Amino acid sequence: SPSDLIPPNTNASSVVMYRTNGGTTVGSESWTSILSPKFTWTAGADETTVKGYCLRLVNKSSLAPSFDDTNPTDLTNITFNSSGLINSSNSPIDTSGSACSFIVSGTEIDFSNQSYRQSPWLTTSSDLYYLFVKVIDGGNNMYAGTSTFFKFKFDSTLPNNVSYISSASGTFGSVNDMNFSWPVSGGTASSDNDSGLLGWQYQINSSSGTWQGT
Numbered sequence: 579s580p581s582d583l584i585p586p587n588t589n590a591s592s593v594v595m596y597r598t599n600g601g602t603t604v605g606s607e608s609w610t611s612i613l614s615p616k617f618t619w620t621a622g623a624d625e626t627t628v629k630g631y632c633l634r635l636v637n638k639s640s641l642a643p644s645f646d647d648t649n650p651t652d653l654t655n656i657t658f659n660s661s662g663l664i665n666s667s668n669s670p671i672d673t674s675g676s677a678c679s680f681i682v683s684g685t686e687i688d689f690s691n692q693s694y695r696q697s698p699w700l701t702t703s704s705d706l707y708y709l710f711v712k713v714i715d716g717g718n719n720m721y722a723g724t725s726t727f728f729k730f731k732f733d734s735t736l737p738n739n740v741s742y743i744s745s746a747s748g749t750f751g752s753v754n755d756m757n758f759s760w761p762v763s764g765g766t767a768s769s770d771n772d773s774g775l776l777g778w779q780y781q782i783n784s785s786s787g788t789w790q791g792t
Contacts (some may be wrong), residue, residue: 581696581717582626582627582715582716582719583718584626584715584717584719585715585720585721586622586623586624586625586628586713586714586715586719586720586721587623587624587658588622588624588713588721589622589645589676589711589712589721589723589724589725589726590619590620590621590622590631590685590711590712590714590726591619591622591659591668591726592619592620592714592726593605593617593709593711593726593727593728594617594618594728595610595615595616595617595618595691595709595728595730596615596616596617596618596662597610597612598605598612598614598616598690598728599614599616599688599729601616601689603702604730605633606728606783607706607727607729607730607736608730608731609730609731609732609733609773610730610731610733611732611733611734613689613695613699613700613731613734614689614690615687616686616688616689616690617686617728618683618685618686619631619686619711619726619764620685621685621713621714622721623713624713624715624716626715626716626791627715628713628714628715628716629671629681629714629716629718630681630682630683630684630685630712630713630714631682631683631685631711631712631713631714631772632658632676632677632680632681632685632711632712632713632720632721633661633664633680633681633682633709633710633711634656634657634658634660634661634662634676634680634710634731635660635661635662635664635666635709635710636662636663636707636710637698637703637705637706637707637708637709638705638706638707638708639664639703639705640662641683641708643786647708647729648728653725653727654722654723654724654725655726656710656712656725656727656784657677657701658677658679658712658720659677659678659679659711660679661672661678661679661680662696662777663695663696663698663699663700664694664696664716665680665693665694665695665696666679666680667683667691668694669682669709671683672681672758676714676718676720677718677720678712678714678720681714684707693765700732700734701732701734702732702733702734702735702772703731703772704731704733704772706729706730706731707729707730707731707732708727708729709727709728709729710726711726711727712725712726713723715718717728721762725728726757726763731773733770733772733773735770735771735772735790736773737768737769737770737775738768738770739768739771739780740760740761740766740767740778741758741761741765741766741767742761742766742769743758743760744759744760745758746758754762754769758780760778777791778791779791
């Protein structure tokens with residue numbers, strides 16, 4: 579209510595990132611390439627009413643160069659008057675009178691809803707991305723302590739493939755006896771300038787269906 583001048587006493591906590599709604603989880607500081615992640619968190623608390631949660635999604639390059647996510651002061655000073663890569667014009671909850679530009683009522687956000695995404699959205703970067711969360715109450719008081727956050731990396735740029743494959747040689751009775759090889763170093767090897775190489779997959783006699791390997 580308008581007479582509530584006391585900030586919430588407990589912030590949101592334990593943010594979890596999923597590659598998609600119903601998909602696998604993403605570890606802290608881990609890479610993903612999916613444009614529609616989902617985030618959930620544990621609810622905050624207020625002595626009267628929780629209005630919702632202020633959100634801000636940014637690339638670290640847009641924060642102060644000295645930002646340190648282990649520094650409580652830096653996390654307390656995160657502001658929410660800009661929601662970063664989240665489209666503030668489509669906030670599900672009215673932000674009038676608050677210091678937030680994007681508020682959700684529940685303890686999750688699913689970015690498969692493209693109306694929540696700014697343009698440009700997530701792009702390949704060597705810098706971390708951060709989702710910051712703070713609870714806000716019915717009197718538009720935001721939690722005064724440190725922001726809860728989740729950090730991850732994003733890479734949607736395809737790697738460079740190997741330049742050639744050495745053909746199978748020798749005598750073999752079935753496809754299981756065949757041995758192929760390809761360069762793993764030098765200018766003809768596979769490369770990736772961002773998340774790095776995980777491994778290789780292969781198909782025999784077809785490029786459709788399930789690929790084998792890593």
